[in-house]
Amino acid sequence: MTYTLVQASYFIAAVVFILGLKGMSSPVTARQGIVWAGYAMILATLVTFLYPTVTGFGNYTLIVIAIVVGGAVAWWSGKRVAMTDMPQMVALYNGMGGGSAAAIAAVYLIQAQFAVSAAGEGSIATEMGAAKASLALLGGLIGTVAFSGSLIAWAKLDGRMKRSQFLPMQHLVYIAVFVGTIAAGIAAYFSGSMTLVVLFFALALLLGVFMTVPIGGADMPVIISLFNALTGLAVGFKGYVLDIPALIIAGTVVGAAGMLLTQLMAKAMNRPISNVMFGAFGAASAGGAEAGPEGEMKEQQPEDAGITMAYSEQVVIVPGYGMAVAQAQHKVWELVELLEERGVRVKFAIHPVAGRMPGHMNVLLAEAGVPYDKIFDMEDINSDFPKTTVSLVIGANDVVNPAARKDPNSPIFGMPILNVDESENILVIKRGRGTGFSGVENGLFFDDKTRMLFGDAQEVVSKLIQTVKTL
Numbered sequence: 001m002t003y004t005l006v007q008a009s010y011f012i013a014a015v016v017f018i019l020g021l022k023g024m025s026s027p028v029t030a031r032q033g034i035v036w037a038g039y040a041m042i043l044a045t046l047v048t049f050l051y052p053t054v055t056g057f058g059n060y061t062l063i064v065i066a067i068v069v070g071g072a073v074a075w076w077s078g079k080r081v082a083m084t085d086m087p088q089m090v091a092l093y094n095g096m097g098g099g100s101a102a103a104i105a106a107v108y109l110i111q112a113q114f115a116v117s118a119a120g121e122g123s124i125a126t127e128m129g130a131a132k133a134s135l136a137l138l139g140g141l142i143g144t145v146a147f148s149g150s151l152i153a154w155a156k157l158d159g160r161m162k163r164s165q166f167l168p169m170q171h172l173v174y175i176a177v178f179v180g181t182i183a184a185g186i187a188a189y190f191s192g193s194m195t196l197v198v199l200f201f202a203l204a205l206l207l208g209v210f211m212t213v214p215i216g217g218a219d220m221p222v223i224i225s226l227f228n229a230l231t232g233l234a235v236g237f238k239g240y241v242l243d244i245p246a247l248i249i250a251g252t253v254v255g256a257a258g259m260l261l262t263q264l265m266a267k268a269m270n271r272p273i274s275n276v277m278f279g280a281f282g283a284a285s286a287g288g289a290e291a292g293p294e295g296e297m298k299e300q301q302p303e304d305a306g307i308t309m310a311y312s313e314q315v316v317i318v319p320g321y322g323m324a325v326a327q328a329q330h331k332v333w334e335l336v337e338l339l340e341e342r343g344v345r346v347k348f349a350i351h352p353v354a355g356r357m358p359g360h361m362n363v364l365l366a367e368a369g370v371p372y373d374k375i376f377d378m379e380d381i382n383s384d385f386p387k388t389t390v391s392l393v394i395g396a397n398d399v400v401n402p403a404a405r406k407d408p409n410s411p412i413f414g415m416p417i418l419n420v421d422e423s424e425n426i427l428v429i430k431r432g433r434g435t436g437f438s439g440v441e442n443g444l445f446f447d448d449k450t451r452m453l454f455g456d457a458q459e460v461v462s463k464l465i466q467t468v469k470t471l
Helices: 002-023 030-050 057-080 083-119 124-128 130-157 170-189 194-212 217-242 245-268 273-278 286-291 302-310 321-326 329-341 360-368 378-387 457-470
Strands: 314-319 345-350 375-377 390-394 425-430 450-454
Touching: 002 030, 002 245, 030 057, 083 124, 083 130, 083 194, 083 217, 083 360, 124 130, 124 170, 130 170, 130 194, 130 217, 170 194, 217 245, 217 273, 245 273, 302 390, 302 425, 302 450, 302 457, 314 329, 314 360, 314 378, 321 329, 321 360, 321 457, 329 345, 329 360, 329 457, 345 360, 345 378, 375 378, 425 457
Parallel strands: 314 345, 314 390, 345 375, 390 425, 425 450
Antiparallel strands: none
16 A cells, blocks of 8 residues: 555656646746646655655654755755856756766665675676666766766856866777776676776766866856756666656656757757767867957947937847846846837847856846746847847857858857847947857957947946936
8 A cells, every 4th residue: 555655656746747847848837837846856755755665763864864954955055046156056956966866876786786795696787687787877877977077067167167178188088988987887787896886987977077078168058958868867767776657757858858958959059969079169260260350349338328229119138148147137127128118129039058058048037027028039039130220239249149150160150149240230248358158259249330338247237227217
């Protein structure tokens, strides 16, 4: 009876997980989806106390301690994290999920190794069964790679790691580590050696590091999404090893959704996932970067820009990471409200890979209270730019670079962009004169229609607001 209740509860939790994930597909229902997924997680966690193999005061005590410590840390970090640091937090939590799956795999593989040692014969495969041993090793590999790779992604996003290379001929070392990891896993499968199990996980940790270190900041949203998919797959494999259908269903759904998102984002950059993982974005652009676009950046004062916007018919705002860093989203929405009071049509244009993680700009605008019907995806807004009086670019760079459309020699050529250069007037708020994450100079900033507003985005937008108020 208890076993039936546990399995039924796990099934209900899995269904609610799926409903929650479906809710997250739209900004309108995203919060509700997260809440539903949270309820499912609570149910799955509580029903663990009834699981037949969980017995004894010691086990219950460990579960309670884990819930209290994990919940307290998550609550504290969730409350204090700034919106600009949300990508780092996502990377960390992603890594924790992968690490948990890897830890479960390690426990089961070590238990099997102990049993083999006690019997004096056999192997991990014969002790666990071929299917479970294979999935334990595969899930351990994927989870460990997601764990160490996500930690490197966090360090890069947080500015704690700048380097893209640890060793000379790093790609060859990466291949050697990959081959060594697979070989150690196969050897562990056919033996009962603790040394091989430890070597397998150690090499898998290195593999995640070497996989992520060369990847530049422009590709981080794709890599975070990929690691999310890997974590989901690892959890699904662990569900099979543990005989828990809820983990199989939830892990598979998360893995499939993460992989689909990864493919969509790679498509938005017009690059295969293999190129994101194994190619250094912008590495071959040295020659093009030296030539650079012709002309010079033309600076304009915020007061003049505010007047131009106030007398426009339509303004399209393109937010980027610079808006997130400056925490300018609330000021931007205040500016929008003032412009709309004057009869100006205002829209927001969002590129799929704007910011540091999928949906980064959508989250910031939602926090500021921007209605969803004012936010448009690239495919829906690009046809509007030719009839737009002013496009205001706030801290975005590569996603509005016309070289992606016009220059076959550019490393970002073919990447779909927001066609801001087709607007009548272009205003760009930018902290400095540097390039974007790809390292490619942006010809839009040198366009005759473009005027640069240098400075912190929040300060510049505040000046635009003051100007519009005085008109």
